Amino acid sequence: MPQQYLVLDTTAFYAGVPYTNTSENLVTTPDVISEVSNERTRSLIALSKINVLQATPEDFRRVKDAARRTGDNNLSKADQSVLALCLSIASEGNEAILLSDDFAVENVASRLGIKARPLMTGGVTTVAEWVFFCPACGKKYSKQRPDCLVCGTKLEKRLKKK
Numbered sequence: 001m002p003q004q005y006l007v008l009d010t011t012a013f014y015a016g017v018p019y020t021n022t023s024e025n026l027v028t029t030p031d032v033i034s035e036v037s038n039e040r041t042r043s044l045i046a047l048s049k050i051n052v053l054q055a056t057p058e059d060f061r062r063v064k065d066a067a068r069r070t071g072d073n074n075l076s077k078a079d080q081s082v083l084a085l086c087l088s089i090a091s092e093g094n095e096a097i098l099l100s101d102d103f104a105v106e107n108v109a110s111r112l113g114i115k116a117r118p119l120m121t122g123g124v125t126t127v128a129e130w131v132f133f134c135p136a137c138g139k140k141y142s143k144q145r146p147d148c149l150v151c152g153t154k155l156e157k158r159l160k161k162k
């Protein structure tokens, strides 16, 4: 039975993908982790169930070739690494879905036959007005309250994406 992996790029981290309480296989790369230098995001990663996997050098080369052909020459190492990881996952007979809001990344993904799911329009987040969330541990609350029940951090709010 092939497994499905959701591959997170840097835009996925900044968009606040729900990392906890999910049964999906979330993966990313060491290059994404080092590009996401934000302390808050790092602590989210530490608490989440995201697995950090490295793509093979061969898959990196395939991504660089594809990016050259599409003219997307400005992909960061982190961008390349998530695309390469998708190829590595697919070559093991599993399914990789890339979560990204980066147009260049999506463009190269489609060139490589990688399925990509945009965050702003896609199935990751659901439609609503506001979401309240703990910036430290990532717990979400549907109603406003001053602080997190889990860790006591002051909650923040943002518009839920469609």
Ligand SMILES: [Zn+2]
Residues within 6 Å of the ligand: 134, 135, 136, 137, 138, 139, 148, 149, 150, 151, 152, 153
């Ligand atoms: Zn918390």
